[in-house]
Each structure stands twice: as structure tokens, then as C-alpha cells.
Amino acid sequence: MRIGILGAGVMADALGTRWAAAGHELMVAGRTTQKARALAEKWGGRVGGFQETAAFGDAALIAVLYQGMPATLAAIGDGLRGKPVIDCNNPVEVDHFTLVTAPGQAMAWEIQNATGGQVVKAFNLCHARVWKMDEPLFDGRRLSVPYCTDEAAAAAVARQLIEQVGGEPVSVGDLRHAHHLEAMAAVVISLLFAGRDPSTVFNLVDALPPA
Template structure:
């Protein structure tokens, strides 16, 4: 599969590295040309402009901080029209840890409206360090990765990309459910900023189990 990676940060690095290892062909664009070139060398791929990368891929990953999303989408233009897009982003401000998108709408829906592509929300609930695991196993079980979208072909491709990094794909509905995944991410991000380990963010058991003897 040809994957256009739009963004050169930690999420792009983590996911792209795993997909390159699985045999996919990658091309990357980033705000910092040096970072994009470094990832391209790491993956054995190529770097280019945002529009070039969007045109390259059979599917695109958008991994951009929400503050730069509008500028990125403007550079992409119509190059993603009709194409599958994986959105792993979270528009969460880090003072009150709330969504900054329009009430009732998700970032995934906004990306789909702006690009004319077929967006699937996925990979947004875990820190990049989790996606670096080879594979992401917890208590010897594969990590369940929720995803949602409207287009069946885009969902199928995303399902394959989840499986390629060793995750257990879990379809949770159409794209309107992306709002709920993004709201859940706000909780995860607040816990991470509070000092939780990215690998055990929901593990609330800090001591030995309490005896159940009566």
C-alpha cells in the first residue's frame, strides 16, 4: 500500500515506522523539511510537499497538531478528494482539556468536509509510545484499536493498517462516532498530562489487590 504521511511529528514517526516495517511504501511531508527528510530516510521512502504527498498515497495519514490543521489542509487543497484518509488527531486544549471543535462536530468530520476525502478516525486514543511497541501487547493480548468511518473501502484499508501494527481492529460505527472518540481522547490526554504512564494510563490499581475474604 502507498501511504502518504502528512505530518512529521511523533505520531507520524511511530505509525510510519511500523507501516514501513510491514512493507508499505511511504512518502512524508512536514512543516520542518529536515524532520520530513529524516523520516523518509528512516523509512526508506521519500519526502515532498503536502500536496505531493497527498497525491502519492493510496491512503493518507493526517498527523498534524490542531493549531496547524487549517494551514495544512489549505496546502493539500483538493488532492485528497475521494481518497481514504486516516485521522489520528485530537483538537484538545490543555488548560481545561476540552475539545475546541464546533459543538456537535468532530475534527474528523471537519477534515472530510475540507478535503472531500473519505475519513476514518483511528489511532487517536494512545500516545505515540504505544504505537512504537512491536507489537502493542498488554497481558499478552493485542491492543484493541477503535475506528469509525462512513466509506467501506476506507474502513477496510484502515482495518488492514491497524492489523499491520499488531492491533485488534474494532469498528465502532460511522463517522459521527468520531466525536465520541475525540471526547474520550480529551480524558486520556488529561491523564497523561497528570503523569500517568502512556502504557497503563487507565490502570488505577497502585497496590496489591484487596482481599475478597469475608
Template sequence: MADALGTRWAAAGHDLMVAGRTAGKAQALARKWGGRAGSFKEVAEFGDIALIAVLYQGMATTLAEIGDALHGKPIVDCNNPVEIENFTLVTEPRRSMAQDIEQATGGHVVKAFNLCHARVWQLKPPTFDGRRLVVPYCGSHPGAQEMTRHLIADIGGEPLPIGDLQQAHHLEAMAAIVISLLFGGRDPHTVFNLVDRATVTTNT
């Protein structure tokens, strides 16, 4: 997700800096984007807004490393706390990972970009049947929401605000369904189509 979204934002003219638990991977992404790599503290000081993109199994460790570096900063959370044995959420009932990230960092979290496979975000732009992909997002801080809206538009998506950060739980629950379908073999680009349009024929 960091690669897919970062590549699109770099192409849109954003100046990017990346941090990661594996320095080599962070440096490789930075080179690809024409940006820079640094520590979590350096990235937090550099950026106007941060994207956290981590598998849920590594989230606690990552947040511990970030500490309070992102305190007061807008943060985009694209992660899904979904285990892939039963495709259920691993968070507490009625509690989202987005809320956990906000509590841990003291940042202003916006949930976005969590309902599509990374391959969808690689589309230039993400359009289907000539229509822009609708991207729902939610957060409780107006400034962070506005910055996220611009990031969605910058990759060609149609921003759709759905409320405050309490709605993140619903986005994450929806992601559990999407992920189960993807693991079942659905095409990431047409995950909800029962029949691929390319195979449909009609008699005339």
C-alpha cells in the same frame, strides 16, 4: 504519531512517502523509513491512503496547504482537538475534527489511532497481558474503513469498527480524558490503571 506509526508500517512492508510544513523534518522521516519526501500534492498522488498527523493548532494551515490534493482519497485522522488547560474539545459541539478534515479535503476520513500515546504505537506489537491492543475506528466509506482495518492489523492491533464518522466526536471526547490523565502523570502504557501492576504484591 507520524514517526511512531510510519516506522511500524515501514517495518510491515509499506512503501511510504511523507510531506510536512517543515521540509527538513519530512526528509528525516523519509530517510528513517527508507521512503521518500515530497509536496502534499506529490504525496496525495503517490499514496493509496494518507495519514494526517498534526497538532490541532496547525490543522487549519495544513489543510489549506493540502487543498483538494486528497479529494476522493482514504484519509486516516489520528488527531485530537483538545486544549490542555481545561482538557476540553476546541471543535464545535457535536462536531469532530475528523468531519472537518473530510469537509476540507473531500477525502474519505476514518478516525483511528487517537486514544493512545505515540509510545504505545512503538510497541512491537502493542500487546498487554498477552492480548492485542483493541483499536477502535470509525468512518463512513467502506473502502477507507477496510484499508484502515488492515493498517491497524499490520502493527499488531485488534481492529474494532464502531460505526460511521459521526462516532469520531465520541473518540475525540474520550481522548480528552486520556490526555488529561497523561498530563497528570499516568504511564502511557497503563493510563487507566489506578495502581501499576508492577507495584502490586499479595500475601501467600
């Protein structure tokens, strides 16, 4: 499929590189054109403006730091209306690891309202280094990738894109749960910044007594 990548940073590189290898056709837009150009060259893809890249894709990834999200959403225009939009973004500041969204809000809902896209929150809980892994296996187990969306068609696209980076898609429900995935990211990021391995905190199954 054609995927428009909005943002030309670390996550665009990690996910776009895997999706290009899986045979998708990519166009990328970024604030720094040089970075977008370098990614497009790496993928055998194209560089576009934000509107052009949104219009190009059958689906899109938005991967922009929260500070740049309002300007990016304004620049995208109407090109994502009705399309699957993967939202990997975390509205988390790293001084105190709190959400920068208004209380009870979610960035995913802001993206949905601004673009009219079929937003899927996904890929926000692991570091880019994990998304770059050929086979994200941990203790021999495939990486589970939680996602949430309101739309069955967008869920099917997200599941495909998750499987193509070697992950196992796990639905956590409709887009109301984006709020929870974003809050969970705040905890995960604080653990990473503290030098802890989040998987040792969340990987509780083996510690449960037998049922």
C-alpha cells in the same frame, strides 16, 4: 500500498515506521522540511510537498497538531478526494483538556469536508509510544484499536494498517462517532498528564461480576 503522510512529527514517526516495515511505500510532507527528510530517510521513502504527498498516496495519514490543521488542510488541496484518510488527530488543548472544536463539531468532519477524503478516525487514543511497540500486548491481551468511518473501502484499509501495528481493529460505527473518540481522547490525555495509566480507568471488564 502507497501512503502519503501529512505531518512529520511524533505520530508520523511512530506509525510511518511501522507501516514502512510492513512494506508500504511512503512519502511525507511536513512544515519543517528537515524533519520530513529525516523520516523519509529512516523509511526509505520520499519527501514531498503537501499537495504532492496527498496526490502520491493510495491512502493518507494526517498527523498534525490542531493549531496547524487549517493551514495543512489548505495546503493539501484536492489530492485526497475519494481516498482513505486516516485521522489520528486530537483537537484537545492541554490547559483544561477540553475540545477546541466548536460545540457538536468533530475534527474528523472538518477533515472530511475540507479534503473530500474517506476519513477514518483511528489511532487517536494511545500515546505514540504504544504505536511504536512491536507487539502491543497488555496483560497478554492484544491492544484494541477503535475506529469509525462511513466507508467500507476505507474501513478495510484502516483495519489492515491497524493489524500491521499489532492492534485489533474494533469498529465503533460510522463517522458520527468520531466526535466521541475525540472527546474520549480528551479524558485519556488528561489522565496521562496526571500521571495515571488510562488502562486502569477504562479496563473494566475483569471487574464485572460474572454474567
